[in-house]
Amino acid sequence: MSCEKKAAAQIVLLMAGAAMLCFGVWRGEAATVLSKAIKLCLECVGIG
Amino acid sequence: MGKKFSGISQTMSRFRGWIQAGATLLTNLHLPNFLKGGLYQGAGKTVCVPGLNCYSCPAAFGACPIGAFQAVVGSSKFSFSYYITGFLILLGVLLGRFICGFLCPFGWFQELLHKIPTKKLSTKRLKPLTYLKYAVLLVMVFLLPAFLVNDVGMGDPFFCKYLCPQGVLEGAIPLSLANSGIRAALGKLFTWKFSILLSVIALSVLFYRPFCKWLCPLGAFYALFNRVSLFQMKVDKNKCISCGKCARACKMDVDVTKTPNHTECIRCGMCIRACPTKAVCFRYGFGDGKDKAKAAETLQTNNNNREE
Structure with a gap:
């Protein structure tokens, strides 16, 4: 991959990542993450 | 470098x-x-x-x-x-x-x-x-x-x-x-x-x-994303003496001289420490730095020619 193409790919991916993150927050995914993370995850600790 | x-x-x-x-x-x-x-x-x-x-x-x-x-x-x-x-x-x-x-x-x-x-x-x-x-x-x-x-x-x-x-x-x-x-x-x-x-x-x-x-x-x-990551491994071909110490030191089974940004490379830096000529280092930035290195090399050659 040439230097310019690599730099372009990096910029595009950074912008896509930021856009996806913002869209996810906007549609309420962050709240879902918080509600799961503050409670004991029964599956994670092996209770079921 | x-x-x-x-x-x-x-x-x-x-x-x-x-x-x-x-x-x-x-x-x-x-x-x-x-x-x-x-x-x-x-x-x-x-x-x-x-x-x-x-x-x-x-x-x-x-x-x-x-x-x-x-x-x-x-x-x-x-x-x-x-x-x-x-x-x-x-x-x-x-x-x-x-x-x-x-x-x-x-x-x-x-x-x-x-x-x-x-x-x-x-x-x-x-x-x-x-x-x-x-x-x-x-x-x-x-x-x-x-x-x-x-x-x-x-x-x-x-x-x-x-x-x-x-x-x-x-x-x-x-x-x-x-x-x-x-x-x-x-x-x-x-x-x-x-x-x-x-x-x-x-x-x-x-x-x-x-x-x-x-x-x-x-x-x-x-x-x-290792191949397009801003955090990269860089090998200076001018300093590398192909001794193979970096590849032997890598516990992730990567040869940094062949594939510096291999998917398995976790940037642990064992190759950096193993290199006797300090040819391997981390690099952070857009692109892969080859253009800048080439430009610096050309500038150095031009300066040398002028001095001669």
Whole structure:
């Protein structure tokens, strides 16, 4: 991959990542993450 | 290649163990919760941490990205997580598998186990197993939680439930020691997951980072971005004497002179320390720095010609 193409790919991916993150927050995914993370995850600790 | 980059790379690789310890502590800031037997429940858990760190660890400051992804896709509202995917793409491009080598608490745990003085085994012949982690990522993290759902549209976090040893190490063990209710609730699933943890521990003593190499879906995701990551390995061909010391020193079975940004390279810097001519170093920036290096070389040649 040439230097310019690599730099372009990096910029595009950074912008896509930021856009996806913002869209996810906007549609309420962050709240879902918080509600799961503050409670004991029964599956994670092996209770079921 | 600048002396500054080389010096920073040497220092970073030399103090890597301390950086890993610091990252593990920052990821698990709420240490008093180990005694209380409860979890931190603040808004900090909206944000994910970069490494594999269970959010059911009493001290956990943030959410585990793999657990959070499955929580979102396994919920009845969503079947894909743009929030976590975007977060992981950003981290993948900004840091790549540097996160595995410097910031992941479970990676550090395996490295500490590998320091136990016993006979060590090579993983070079087990290279095909490195593809297994991509299957774990696709099947257990993306597909099963999204599509194998119950009547109300909710799916299980398959990776966390059946494979992840970090939940037992950081969550079940400390919580069951402090809380008799949790201790009483542990059953067959815990026995299965505890067996996985014991297997990973035994394998980590013999092999270098077996979980990272073969099973970790987070490592698999970051590996996809290693080639385009801003954090790169750089080999100065003018300084390299092809002695092969870097390839022999690499415990991830990568030859940095051939593929400096290989998917398995966790930027641990062992090649940097092994190089007798300081030809290998870290590089951070857009592109791959070849144009700048060429320009500097041309400038140097022109200057030399003028002096002559």
